[in-house]
Amino acid sequence: MKKTLLASVALTVLAGVAWAADDEKAIQALVDQYISTGYQQGEKQHLERLKQDETLITCSETRNIPSPEQAKAIIEREKATIKYPEGNKMLGNWEKGKEVFNTGFAMRVGVISPDKADKPRGGNCYACHAADPKEVAAGNIGNSLTGYGKMRGNSEETVKYTYDKIFNSQSMMACSNMPRFGHNGVLSPEQIADLVAFLVDPASPVNK
Ligand code: HEC
Structure with a gap:
């Protein structure tokens, strides 16, 4: 009983990971869309800052663990x-x-x-x-x-x-x-x- 439960939890987690990898780009696009349309009222909203530059894109894509080459490029830039x-x-x-x-x-x-x-x-x-x-x-x-x-x-x-x-x-x-x-x-x-x-x-x- 316990084993079956564990196996089914493991399967669900695995399925989740596969799904996340497939749809990551689509989800990110949706998040970007929500953010860019979420703060449209009032002046001086500084929405430009929500756009990620090359450095932040690398950090986001690598979950803040860039490769040594990527880290070196960021630090130089x-x-x-x-x-x-x-x-x-x-x-x-x-x-x-x-x-x-x-x-x-x-x-x-x-x-x-x-x-x-x-x-x-x-x-x-x-x-x-x-x-x-x-x-x-x-x-x-x-x-x-x-x-x-x-x-x-x-x-x-x-x-x-x-x-x-x-x-x-x-x-x-x-x-x-x-x-x-x-x-x-x-x-x-x-x-x-x-x-x-x-x-x-x-x-x-x-x-x-
Ligand atoms: C969102 C959180 C955050 C804010 C806001 C922030 N810091 Fe930091 N700071 C960090 C973290 C995390 C580190 C350590 C990691 C690193 O070196 O980047 C750090 C490191 C430092 C260091 C180097 C410390 C050392 O021991 O060598 C200094 C100096 C510093 N911060 C000054 C400031 C000053 C001044 C401000 C305000 C203008 C500030 N920080 C605002 C998160 C923050």
């Missing part, structure tokens, strides 16, 4: 997108960075009423990372950044690593779950420099 602030000043103001880290508004889709165009954008970093230990709520998809500068210092190398990671996380990890803030135009190079300061400046609450 994404590295080439990084832009730096005026005078290469990658270390900004930690107090401004604290705001950017915390602010959750940027390029939303599906908003009911349009946001004011001059509303400052942020990175919503707490959605995935802990940082200032006084902040009450933080997500944990990303690692904790508390004590970041205390542990790594603020050498030129650390500053550049941190800047590049925030500007385009996929220039380091091919299919990272962290958004490409600079590349997507969510944050400006100056805002990213301020975030770097928030993470590495010894005076920042992150390092207290």
